[in-house]
Amino acid sequence: MSWLLPVALAVLASSCFADRVLVLTENLGIRDTHSIYLGSIKDRGHQVLVRTADDASLALFKHGELIYEHLIILAPGVQAFGGSLSPKEISKFVDAGGNVLVAGSSKIGEAIRDLAVENGFEFDESNTAVIDHFNFDSSLDTGDHTTIVVGKDQLINAQLIVGDTTKIRPVLFKGVALIKDPSNHLALDIVTAASTSYSHVPGQIAENVAVAGKKTLLVAGLQARNNARIVFTGSVDMFSDAYFNAFATSANPARTAERGVATGNAALVSAITQWVLKENGVLRVKNVEHHRVGESQPPPREYTIMEDVEYAIEIEELKNGKWVPFLGKDVQLEFVRIDPFVRTTLQNKNGRLSSQFKIPDVYGVYKFSVDYRRVGYTHLLDVRQMSVRPLWHTQYERFIRSAYPYYASSFSMMAGVVLFSIAFLYHKDSAKVSVEAAKKKH
Incomplete structure (x- = not known):
């Protein structure tokens, strides 16, 4: 029985380091209606705790530390969160590095609306829905044309966020419209509505429509400056088992290829969730080195003007739970004093990015700066400071x-x-x- 102790310790260690996900719902019946979605999160190694959004014991912090790494809110109609939760508390959770996924519906509550405003978005009024008389699902729609079919051309061009768009099938959406604040420069238009859509109360004559066309967002998100990720969607139904197992039948005659095919809800929702939970698109610096060309020793205390320098940085990317070499070929290095004196693209060889350049004929305090910002990836910033001195009097040429x-x-x-x-x-x-x-x- 001595083998039981190592196994128990291994299980305990894996549970301690697994990401903790808090899922808030209006009622616990969502564990049945959204079982495929919740099960997929558990299958990827996360600890999932499902609780009602008005539970009086809810909390995100304990002794100043995060209790959970991720928060998923599938309670669109909640008017006020329970316990210590509030839109400001959730914003504080994001500032501490937590990631949030929020799903709404036409029965949107004030708590969800306030949370969206806190992060630079706004849901349309309650009882409104996104309506599209051209791209609705002819088999599932109830006649008000609110069950719409989303094509792959409406998805953001970022494979890390939405997956491979060439393989994603039509997606079903039924819910409320989302609008972004023009001053929200971090906003990502993940899924936009078609140009023929608008937001209004179903069954009523549309007058003075404020939200229409491609400005209407179905799924939007942002990555904060601390790399925390937030996603808002106007449809909680797109996460349901019914939509995962449904077949899309677009009423648009121009989209005959989108008739009678299995929906791509599972693939799209899974890709977005993996991005929010930081299962992909995460970069880190493994090692940085720089030295004079021809030398291999550690970095010198200082460089001299006009010397040839070699810089190398090793970057890793998180894929399928493992750190693998980052293969991007658009990473640039800047040699900065006040402004960049040198800017060069690093050559990537299996995750090791390097370049050689000549130090400018201007002495001072410089920085080796790698500032990598790309949609879908975490912001990668590495700065190394180094002094550059002029030539000694013995280093000048005898005759110039x-x-x-x-x-x-x-x-x-x-x-x-x-x-x-x-x-x-x-x-x-x-x-x-x-x-x-x-x-x-x-």
């Missing part, structure tokens, strides 16, 4: 070619002084000679 005119002027002046001295010392004054000759006559 650019100084030849000055050398010539110096030697010409010395030659002139010599000639003048000779003329002054050895040339007799003619006036003095004539005076002496006159004295002799008398």
